[in-house]
Amino acid sequence: MDPLVLHVDGFWNSPYVFSVFVSLTEKKLPFETRTVNLHERAQRKPEFQSLSVTSRVPVLEHGSFRLSESSAIVEYLEDSFGPPQYPALLPAAPRDRARARQIMAWIRSDLMPIREERSTATFLYKQAVKPLSPAGRAAADKLIAAASAFIPEGRTSLFETFSIADADLAMMLQRLVGNGDAVPAKLRDFAAAHWQRPSVRAFVEHERPPYVAY
Ligand SMILES: N[C@@H](CCC(=O)N[C@@H](CS)C(=O)NCC(=O)O)C(=O)O
Numbered sequence: 001m002d003p004l005v006l007h008v009d010g011f012w013n014s015p016y017v018f019s020v021f022v023s024l025t026e027k028k029l030p031f032e033t034r035t036v037n038l039h040e041r042a043q044r045k046p047e048f049q050s051l052s053v054t055s056r057v058p059v060l061e062h063g064s065f066r067l068s069e070s071s072a073i074v075e076y077l078e079d080s081f082g083p084p085q086y087p088a089l090l091p092a093a094p095r096d097r098a099r100a101r102q103i104m105a106w107i108r109s110d111l112m113p114i115r116e117e118r119s120t121a122t123f124l125y126k127q128a129v130k131p132l133s134p135a136g137r138a139a140a141d142k143l144i145a146a147a148s149a150f151i152p153e154g155r156t157s158l159f160e161t162f163s164i165a166d167a168d169l170a171m172m173l174q175r176l177v178g179n180g181d182a183v184p185a186k187l188r189d190f191a192a193a194h195w196q197r198p199s200v201r202a203f204v205e206h207e208r209p210p211y212v213a214y
Contacts, residue, residue, distance in 0.1 A: 002063025004029055007048070009057050010037035012206050013120040015171050016070035016108075017058045022167045023074050025199035027086045039214035071104055074164055091159040100158065100165035103150060107168050113139040114175050123178030124204065125211045132181060140176055147173060147187050156193035170194030 006024060008017045024031045036042045036057050043055045052059045052068050059068045060076070067073050078089045090097050113135040122129050132140060147169060150158055157166050173191040176183050183191075194200055 002065075003061075004031035005061040006031050006033050007036050007052070007057050007059040007061070008033050010035045010039065010042075010209065011121065011125075011211055012203070012208050013124045014057055015120055015168070016056075018120075018171055018203050019070045019104075019164060019168055020058045020060060020073045020077075021203045022197075022199045023077050023089050023164055025202055026089060026162070026164070027077060027081050029077075029081060029086070039212050071101075071108065074104075088161070089164040091161065091163050096159045096163075099150070100163045103158065103165045104168050106146070107172050111139045111143055111172065114143060114172070118175035118179055118181070120171070120175070121211055123174060124208070127211075129179050140181060143172060143176070144184060144187060147190070148184065151186060151190050153186070156190050162197070166190075166194055167197070167200060170200070 004024065006017070006020060008014070008021065021033075036048055038057070042048060043052070043057065048059075049055050051061070051066055053066075054068050056068055058070055058073060059066060060073045062076075062080070067076055074089055082088070083092075090100050113133065117132055117136040118129065121127055150169070152158075157163075158169065159166075170191045170193075173183065173187055174195060177188055177191045195204070
């Protein structure tokens with residue numbers, strides 16, 4: 001098999017890197033990681049620019065093929081290493097697959113005040129945070145309403161089996177849960193269940209250098 005190399009941010013706190021790292025780990029694929037120190041603007045170096053084209057992490061190398069954009073990488077992994085030989089990242093039923101993609105696209109394109117006021121560094125590096133601003137609270141309420149609608153009652157997964165949309169949604173909810181913001185019990189249970197998942201632990205517990213704000 002062509003070797004797989006994942007280019008990650010130096011602080012291991014990119015939610016997009018997280019999604020791809022968890023996908024590779026769930027599929028039990030052997031892969032190496034290479035760090036790109038964004039705070040040193042290493043993404044602008046010509047060698048990374050030519051590799052990534054877009055100068056952002058994550059980038060997956062699979063042999064001579066290079067791909068950026070986390071959702072494209074997840075889909076590529078699912079197409080290249082699909083079930084039944086490898087564990088699935090997306091549900092099998094078309095409507096569930098579409099819902100998973102909807103949630104993934106929404107998480108990547110909305111809720112900016114939460115991403116700003118509750119950056120992943122706040123809980124992965126345990127930084128002090130201020131109370132949510134009115135815009136942050138409005139975004140939190142929107143996240144809580146949508147997640148409550150998406151997650152079926154009595155379940156700690158979106159669908160019958162794990163999907164990468166679960167991990168993405170858990171990471172977004174963890175921004176609130178991990179900072180002590182009020183979240184309904186159903187969503188806390190959902191986030192806690194996924195936070196214990198071995199693929200998620202492997203990312204959360206990965207060694208990190210001291211954080212430098214940039
Ligand atoms: N839509 C992209 C977002 C990737 C992204 O924003 N990566 C950030 C790190 S979290 C990055 O590389 N920033 C460096 C830059 O934009 O210069 C994805 O899903 O992969």
